[in-house]
Amino acid sequence: MTRRTARAALLAAGELLAWWAALALLWLVLISTVDTLERIVGASCAAAGALLARAGRRAVTWR
Amino acid sequence: MNRLRLVLLTVGGAGLAALLVAACLRLPDFGGRRHPYGDRAVHASLSRHTANTIASVNFDQRAYDTLGEMSILFAAVLGCVVLLRQAGDERRARPEPAEVARPVRRYALLVLPVALLTGLYVIAHGQLSPGGGFQGGVVAATALHLLYLGADYRALERVRPLGVYETTDSLAVAAYLVLGTAGVLAGTAFLANTLLPYGTFNTLSSGGTVPLLNAAIGMEVASAAVVLLAHFLDQAVEIEETTGERTEGAHER
């Protein structure tokens, strides 16, 4: 049981991390000049996007 | 009655046409070289380190006008919420699950976060490049509705707690007002851009309060659009009149 939950948590973390990395890369492509604040804002926006991506995926397949 | 309406329309139209022609005759020529207002606006915007002059006009030089526009949107959405509420003779039917073709569903799930990120990018860079709170907020709100288009209404309802968006809407309006009042407390004027340092030109932190006001407007517009569309969707998908309920229910299944 614990093994299964651990596995599920790992999968969830992996999914979120993959989305976060892809979206953060996309943010770096969209902006023109890169500085620290830009990176921080981009990382948080990518995190919001990753959460929404996972929530949307679960909402559609969970039935 | 019909005739009266026509006469009224003609009189009103003629008056409007006369005023428009009179205004057109006094306009400066199209594509001229002299822009007295534009030059002053650009100068003021550059002196406050705001790269996008339009953002400077909207959120600094004429931030009070934007407050009015924001209140209009807020009041309009409030009116729609009141008008489109579930009435006594209406009942709520569970929305039916829909089977959407697989590529369309995958596209919706893929574009959903990309559109949200683009909306946030447009909001955050309002003072640097074309865009701002309104445009980005609408894009972010539209992104959420890809779930309805690519799957069904139940999927959208699962990621959209409506109360949160209603609260965010009000909080964002309050945030704009608080930022304005902070100017008064700091000893200048309502919504005056003197609170924060102007920052380095053409970076995310430039423009003083412009990015903060932009973010407030972005939050307000995004949640207002979500709330508005939620009530339209409720009416179009869920809410049914109870008259002839049984036959209609049988027909719909």
Added chain:
Amino acid sequence: MSDALTVVVLVLVAAAATAAVAQRDPARQALVLSFLGVLLAALFTVLQAPDVGLSQLAVGSALTPLLIMLSVRKVRRRGRSKEGPE
């Protein structure tokens, strides 16, 4: 010479706006309206007003069609329930 572009887009916008008014069915009007919205965004870009163009694009390409088509669906559903089962 660059006026040619302005003229082309202005003529297209005028034609599309007239066509949108001339349609009788709201669903078809919504189709022409969304086309008009995208064209207007191009016109604003040509007139060097990208901020307004972005607003028009954001509102006109997906949000307005969705609002109109949801209203059309509601009206049609109500019309069907008034008639009773077919």
Added chain:
Amino acid sequence: MNGWILAATVELGGAGAAALWGVTTGPPARRVIAQNLTTSAVCPALLLLAQGYGRPSYVDLALLLALLGPVGTLVFARLLSDDLAGDSPSAWALTWAAAALGAAVVVALCVAGDPGRATVKLLVIGALLIGGNLIASRALAGGFRGVAGG
């Protein structure tokens, strides 16, 4: 006026007039196809204009259109699915021609500009435009058959 703006004029005039004619006449099936092709007609023109005016920030308009244009077509495909059920509208030749136009413009702009993050941004816009166009065409050609009440 430079070559980019001239290309945008020709592209916008030709494709815009064709789309206007398609969207205002004929059965609903033809109108939604024309509405879908609007995105593929105007988005490359916006990219060309950004290059012609020398303003990289105008590319954001094309990005938003490439994202939201197909969403608008999905709205019509979903909420008009009853009207479209009779003759499922598909015009794959036109769709692929529009995709080729978008690809050609994006490639031309990538070659003309310096390689860098701006090039990647152009490629992202091109991918969104072509992918969205194809998916919207797929949705029109019976992608919402299983949608009844919702």
